[in-house]
Amino acid sequence: AQRVTQPEKLLSVFKGAPVELKCNYSYSGSPELFWYVQYSRQRLQLLLRHISRESIKGFTADLNKGETSFHLKKPFAQEEDSAMYYCALMFSGGYNKLIFGAGTRLAVHP
Amino acid sequence: EPEVTQTPSHQVTQMGQEVILRCVPISNHLYFYWYRQILGQKVEFLVSFYNNEISEKSEIFDDQFSVERPDGSNFTLKIRSTKLEDSAMYFCASRTGGGNSPLHFGNGTRLTVT
Numbered sequence: 001a002q003r004v005t006q007p008e009k010l011l012s013v014f015k016g017a018p019v020e021l022k023c024n025y026s027y028s029g030s031p032e033l034f035w036y037v038q039y040s041r042q043r044l045q046l047l048l049r050h051i052s053r054e055s056i057k058g059f060t061a062d063l064n065k066g067e068t069s070f071h072l073k074k075p076f077a078q079e080e081d082s083a084m085y086y087c088a089l090m091f092s093g094g095y096n097k098l099i100f101g102a103g104t105r106l107a108v109h110p
Numbered sequence: 111e112p113e114v115t116q117t118p119s120h121q122v123t124q125m126g127q128e129v130i131l132r133c134v135p136i137s138n139h140l141y142f143y144w145y146r147q148i149l150g151q152k153v154e155f156l157v158s159f160y161n162n163e164i165s166e167k168s169e170i171f172d173d174q175f176s177v178e179r180p181d182g183s184n185f186t187l188k189i190r191s192t193k194l195e196d197s198a199m200y201f202c203a204s205r206t207g208g209g210n211s212p213l214h215f216g217n218g219t220r221l222t223v224t
Contacts, residue, residue, distance in 0.1 A: 020183065032210040043114075044153070044201065044215040086153060090210050097166060098142065098213055100153040 001025045003087050004103035012110050013077050021072040021104045023087030031069040032090040034098065035061055039083045047085070048072070050088075057081070077108045112136045116120045116202050117185045123192055124224055131219045133167035138215070140207040144177065146170070146198040147218075153201065159185065176202030192223045 001027040013019055025031055035047040047056055050063040050070060061072045070087060087101040115134045123129050130213050144156040157167040159177055175189045183205075189196055199220050203213040 034212060036215075043217045044203075046214070047211045049210075049212055096141065096210060097155050097158050097207070099155060100145075102152040 002089060002091065003072045004086055004087050004099055004101035006085075006104050009102070010107065012107045012109065015079055016076050019072075019074045019077045019081070019106065019108075021085050021087075021106065023070045023072065023101055025068050025070065025087075025089050027068075027089055027091075030090065031063070031065075031070075032096075033061075034062055034088045034090065035070075035072050036086045036088055036100075037083050038086065038103075041107045043064055044086065052102075062106070079108045079110060081110045082106055114202055114204055116200075116215035116219050118219060119217065120220045120222070121203050122222045122224065125194060126173075126191050129189050129192055131189075131200050131202075131221070133185045133187070133216055135181050135185055135202065135204030135211065136214055137183070138206060139204035141165075141205050142179070143203040143205075143213060144187045145203065145215075146200040147201065148198040156187075156200075176223075189221075192221075194223050197221055198224045 005024045033050045033081045035043045038044050038045045048061050059074045063070050087105045088098040090098050117132045144215040145153050147153045155168050157171045158165045176188045178186050199218045201218045204218045205211045205213045
């Protein structure tokens with residue numbers, strides 16, 4: 001069955017520390033993976049998609065098909081990075097729904 | 111940048127009442143979705159809609175739920191007889207038709223059933 005796992009509910013770091021938010025997926029087809037971010041009381045916003053291989057706000061994520069992972073990383077966390085982060089898997093073809101992981105709350109302390 | 115808009119931001123209703131949650135997707139988008147998030151739980155897929163019909167629905171989307179695109183701009187979710195367990199944030203999303211284009215989400219409607 002298709003599944004997205006984010007093992008950490010909360011990740012708490014100090015400003016300037018490196019951050020890695022873990023995401024593992026289970027999908028037999030060719031995965032399309034995304035990271036969405038939700039700042040307090042705001043909408044889910046697209047942060048990254050694996051196919052574009054870009055860096056947004058200093059965040060990067062690499063798809064590792066061998067480990068079925070798509071971890072989100074940032075070398076130096078900022079206080080404004082504090083938010084909920086959701087990893088999401090899109091099914092190839094069809095009507096392309098997303099399924100989400102449970103989310104990780106990142107708290108960056110001064 | 112165009113956004114998906116949802117109204118109202120918060121809806122309080124009594125158990126057994128009907129509610130309609132409204133969404134205006136981004137104008138050139140072709141695929142529309144509803145998701146919900148019960149407090150403390152993950153964001154769950156409810157339904158997808160394309161070409162004026164439901165393309166996929168989850169087990170959650172039972173007979174008490176319905177969706178409609180009554181005109182060229184609105185996309186609504188109706189819950190016919192609300193239950194306490196329907197209390198959640200409901201998110202509307204839309205995307206263009208191109209490949210695996212990402213979903214764009216609205217701010218959500220918080221539904222509270224008392």
